[in-house]
Amino acid sequence: MASTQPFSLSPASLQRRRWLRLAAGGGAAALGVAALVGPTGWAQQLGDFIEGPPVRDIPARQLSPHVWMVFAQDGFPTPQNQGMMANVLFVVTSAGVVVIDSGGSLQIGQMAIRMIRKVTPLPVIAVFNSHYHGDHWLGNHAFAAHYGPQLPIYALTGTREKIQGAEGNLWRSLMERWTNQATLGTQVVAPNQTVHNGQVLNFGDVSLVMHHYGTCHTPSDLCVQVVQDRLTAVGDIAMANRIANLDDGSYEGTFKYYQALRTSAGAQLWVPGHGEGSTDLLQTYGEFMAGIWEPCLKAVQAGAPESTAKAAVLADRRVARRATTMQGFDGNIGKYVSLAYLEAEKLAF
C-alpha cells in the first residue's frame, strides 16, 4: 500500500516543494519563471490542455434495488491507481440516475459514466458530494462536461464553500502530485446547489433524505439515505478498513453524529466512501474510534503525557485487533492519537 505521507503535506509546504523542484531543475533560467508557477501560472495552463490517461473500467456492482457501486480497491492515491481511491455510488431512479460522490478526477468520473451506461440508458440528473475532500468530488468535471453545466450538484453549504475556495484547487493539485500527473486535465467544478439536514429530495420513484449532525470527519459531512432501499451513503464518517483523516474532524462529534444518524434513519445498509458497506459499519468503526478516544481522554484526565495515551491506545483491544489489516494504520495512528489527545485537552480545560 502506498505511503500515506502526502496526506500530511500542508498547502504551503507543497507549493514550496514544487517551486523548489522547478527552480532546482531549471537553474537560473527557471528562477526567472518561478514567479509564474502556481495555481495561476503556466503549470496550470498546461494542465488545462494535457489530459492524463483514461482509468481502467471497474464494472458497477448492485447493492440494493436502486443502488450500484463502482468500488475502489485502494484506500490511498498512487500513480498506479490514478487516484481511484473512493467509491462512486449511483442510484437508478425512474427519472434518471443520481450519483453520490463522483470520484477523484475527470478520468475517474468519465469511467463512472461508462459504467453507468452499461447499467441503464437513463441520463444522470443529479450529483451529490458527501464532503470537500477531493477524492469524492473532483469527478464532478466529467459529469458537468457530459450532461451540461446545468446538472445539479448538491452539497452542504460548508462543502460548497470549501470547494469554491482555495481548498478546491488545492485538492486538484494534490491529486495530480500523488498520481504523478495521471489526473491532469481535471478542473474544479463546485457544487451549484445547497442541501441541509432533514431535507427530502424526490427523484422519480426514489426519495433521498439528507443527514448532517455537526462536525464528524469534517464540519460538513452529508449522509444520503435512499429511503426505499434502507441504504445510506455515509461518505467518510465511517470506513470499512481504512483509518480516516480526522484533521478537520472530531472524535466527540463522530460519536454524536452516529447516534443522531442512527436515531433518524434506523437500521440501514451503511455504505462508506472507502471499503464495503455493512449493517454494522457504524458500530465497528465507532468501536475503533472509541478505542483511540477513551484512552486519550483518560490520560488527559490523569495528567499523563501523550506517550502514555499512545501506549494505552495501541494496547486497547478495540484498536489492536484492527491494526494489522487496516489500510493506513501504521502511517497515521500516531497522528490520530495526537488529535484525540488535543481534543481531550480542550474538553478537559
Ligand SMILES: [Zn+2]
Ligand atoms: Zn474524506
